[in-house]
Amino acid sequence: MEADGNICLEVKIEKRLKSFTLDVGFQTEGGCLGILGPSGCGKSMALKSIAGIVSPDRGRIAVRYGRGEQERILYDSSCKKNESPQRRRVGYLFQNYALFPNMSVEENIGIGVRGREKKIRVREMLERFRLGGLEKRYPGQLSGGQQQRVALARIMAYEPEVILLDEPFSAMDTHLKEKLRLELGEILKDYHGISILVTHDRDEAYQLCSNMLLMDQGQVIAGGNTKALFQNPVTCRAARFTGCKNISRIERTGERRIRALDWGNLELTTAEAVGDEITAVGIRAHDFEAVSGEEAEKWADCPEGNLIPVRNPSVSEMPFEWYVTLDHGLWWKTEKSIHVHSPEQVIPQWLRVPPSALILLTGEPE
């Protein structure tokens, strides 16, 4: 696999679905690409099209090697090419893992391997995925985590050029999920082909994927480097997808001054100049600072104060966080110790938003 050097997957597909049209185009090289979107946004359908399990109506899917001189076309509607899934060398990790219930662990892992190296490869995978001792068991006798490892081992033994992961953790409880996410991260790091992870879980995508696409209603609404995308989602929709809880329409009142219309005409100062295209502002629920009455007096005269009075907050307790809702539906989340149960000690009179925490956005907030 290493010999393939740079490998790149190009995807452009259109497919008419029941309530919308799937229309996505992207390119991905090494590293894991995350596709984040709500259930039923067409992301699984996109993956199935790449694997050849379903056929799109139109488009082109190709794997390119090296500096683009060589390519392998998996699907191209313009020349009526539709390679069978058997010949695509695209591995697919199903939500339910799709292990063959009538085959033992080692039979499952070896099923895609031909020829004499089968035994060696299976043994290698059993070791790599810590499945030693389970080789004679059947899938029905394994835990969820073990099943996932067998499914991954089965795919890796087949040595695909692309691996597609379809909501790999959706069928698991939280405790197991966190552990397996770390494991999968390690596996993906060692894999030199292309990998695409589809999920509706923000944390999962952030943790595992270097690049990301946000998808809704069959369309890609934003894409790019994961960290950059979370820091600057650009549009209101993308901001919502990355988990930004507070978004308000704005009116520009100065070069770096805005009035947040949905938050009681709150006046705020931004860090960057506000361009004409900016229509909204976002604040992440974790980005507020608690400010006492005294400190607030100091900030009051400063243009960068960005103070918000805390009036009749409604507080909800989580194990390690307080969820506080303020006037105009502003959300504030603040960390707490598991030993603290009374919110009075943590609820300040004022909150403050540092100018750098204001996310300038385009588009209409929903």
Next chain:
Amino acid sequence: MDWSPILISMKTASLSIFITFFLGILAAWLVVRMRNPVWKLISDGILTLPLVLPPTVMGFFLLDLFGVKGWIGSFFVEYFSIKIAFSWPATVLAAVTMSFPLMYRSARGAFEQVDQNLISAARTLGMGEWEIFARVLLPNAIPGVVSGGVLAFARGLGEFGATSMIAGNIAGKTRTLPMAVYSEVAAGNMDTAYDYVAVIVVIAFLSVCIMNGAAWKAGKETHGG
């Protein structure tokens, strides 16, 4: 008591279930794989017809095709000098025709209940279509397929209407157990009829028990008991 109806019925039922079993599975696999919904509907309709038509009507069609003057019948007479109608093979023909839809429908239902993801996974792992059928689809549909076999066997054993049309009721040749029961009752020999009835009940009950046992065992093995 004349033992020939018992022997004839055993021979007919065993050979016909052998044929029906494979034909039914094959037909089910082909129909499940059909992409065009219209063709699928039409094929399914034709293959199910013997189940919904009166047996005598199916017998009529068989006679029309396999009779000495029928397309297939005349062909066999001309080239092989074999008369199919009113000979022992006709009892098999009737039993296969009448039991086929039960096998086909059970197998189809069993195939359709196999998780589609298993098939897709097998394809993405490079397994050929035939290999997928033999190693994934069929093994995971075995309980349903075997119970279809039970039904088809019982149907073949009890076949009367179509058999009487195409094979007739020739003692020692085409008189199967159901035919014998009918003949004995018609002749007023209730005692002999009782014997035949008892034999049918025992065979039918035993075969269902044996096949159910097999289905249960197969089901257990597939799911790693």
